[in-house]
Amino acid sequence: MSYLKIIKGFWRGFVGGPNPDQDITHNFLLENQQLTITLPDSNVAAVPSVVDVHFPYNSTSWFEQHKKSYEQHEFVRVITENWMYIPVIPILPSCEYGMLSCQVRIKQTDKINVLDKQALADFVIEEYDNHHNGSEGKNTKIRKEITEQSSKMAVPFESDELVERIDLIIEIRGKPQIPKAIIREFNKLDWIFYQEVRKNRLSRSDFYCLALSSTCFLEIEFTHRVDRSDKHKKWKKHALASQERIMASITLADIPVEQDNLLAEHTTTTANT
Numbered sequence: 001m002s003y004l005k006i007i008k009g010f011w012r013g014f015v016g017g018p019n020p021d022q023d024i025t026h027n028f029l030l031e032n033q034q035l036t037i038t039l040p041d042s043n044v045a046a047v048p049s050v051v052d053v054h055f056p057y058n059s060t061s062w063f064e065q066h067k068k069s070y071e072q073h074e075f076v077r078v079i080t081e082n083w084m085y086i087p088v089i090p091i092l093p094s095c096e097y098g099m100l101s102c103q104v105r106i107k108q109t110d111k112i113n114v115l116d117k118q119a120l121a122d123f124v125i126e127e128y129d130n131h132h133n134g135s136e137g138k139n140t141k142i143r144k145e146i147t148e149q150s151s152k153m154a155v156p157f158e159s160d161e162l163v164e165r166i167d168l169i170i171e172i173r174g175k176p177q178i179p180k181a182i183i184r185e186f187n188k189l190d191w192i193f194y195q196e197v198r199k200n201r202l203s204r205s206d207f208y209c210l211a212l213s214s215t216c217f218l219e220i221e222f223t224h225r226v227d228r229s230d231k232h233k234k235w236k237k238h239a240l241a242s243q244e245r246i247m248a249s250i251t252l253a254d255i256p257v258e259q260d261n262l263l264a265e266h267t268t269t270t271a272n273t
Contacts, residue, residue, distance in 0.1 A: 013234035014097055016043055016085045018242040028078055029054045029255060030106075030212060037079075038249035039102060040242070044082040051079055057106045057216045072131035075105035075219065083242075085235040097231040098203075100239045101223040102246060106216060107209075114211045121181035121192045124209060128196065132175035139174045142166065172200060184208065186247045191220075202226040208247060220247065 018040040028035040055078065056062050066076045085097040112119040132139045146166045150157040157165055170176055181194035189210060197204040208220040222243045226232045 012238070013088075014085045014231070014238075015088055016083060017100065017235060017238050018083045018246070019043070020245070025249075026051075026079060027053070028104075030057055030218070030252070031055070032255060033212075033252055034255045035078075035104075035218070036249075036251045036253075037104060037246065039079070039081045039246060040083065042081045042083060044084055044099070046082075055106055057108070058213055060108070063106075063108045072127045073107075075107045078104040078106060080104075085239070087231075096227050097235055098224065098226045098228065098239075100242065101221075101225070102243075103221045103223075105219050105221070106212070107219055108216050110215055113214050114217050115214050117183060117190060117192060117211070120209060120211060120217065121183070121194070124181055124192065124194050124207065125178065128175070128178060137175070139170050142169050142174045171198070181209075184247075187251055189250070189252065191247070202229050202232050206243065210252070218252075220250070222246075 020040060022041040023038050024041055025036060025038045028037075055076065057076075063076060067074050068077060080101065080103040082099055082101045084099050087095055087097070109123070112123045114120050114123075131137055134140060143166050146169055147162065150162055150165075156162075176198060178194065178196055181192050184191045184193040186208075192209040194207050194209075195204055196207070202224075203226045204224050206222040206224070210218045212218055224236070224239055
């Protein structure tokens with residue numbers, strides 16, 4: 001690390017995070033449109049992986065073949081980058097302050113008309129609620145657990161006390177209600193923005209959703225993982241500013257003529273594999 005970087009690190013209180021001097025512009029073909037996003041190179045060591053460039057998002061068979069699942073989320077990953085925030089002078093091997101992650105992904109649903117912005121805003125919140133309060137949801141398991149504990153007590157909770165107890169435990173270690181989604185504009189594109197956040201935790205996930213068709217949407221997830229709560233104040237503004245800068249870099253436009261050959265070549269290669 002250079003002397004100037006050390007001085008800058010001491011002034012900011014950390015080193016790492018997304019570095020604009022290491023920006024890389026990525027282009028992806030979303031059917032007849034080109035998605036462009038600028039992401040700083042990751043400062044986390046990882047095994048290089050092949051990044052696809054063509055995403056026929058309206059194809060149900062393609063989506064089912066490539067999708068991943070996590071909690072209520074079903075998606076096809078486009079690209080992921082991670083940036084660690086660490087002390088200027090690391091003392092221990094695992095002394096990270098936290099990490100900012102950005103994942104670009106594509107989702108499909110036939111439950112709503114995705115082009116309806118209000119419907120999409122309601123949908124992402126309802127999916128969260130329905131999953132965690134469904135038959136196998138985390139909140140449902142907490143309700144069952146607390147109810148069983150109450151039934152075994154010498155003096156069980158009254159009904160209102162039971163509700164209060166359940167709500168408290170859900171707030172502490174469950175999946176409490178999250179704020180309503182709102183609309184954020186970047187580059188004249190209206191994104192549906194929502195957060196998975198808890199009052200007793202600094203770590204959170206921010207989501208931006210952009211309709212691609214009546215059944216598909218693009219989603220950008222930023223995960224703010226806080227490893228040391230006492231150091232979060234040092235890097236949280238930098239992480240948020242980096243997040244905003246990345247969102248401001250995103251464009252979605254018709255595929256340039258010079259990219260037509262790339263699309264045709266990739267389609268032919270896929271058909272032959």
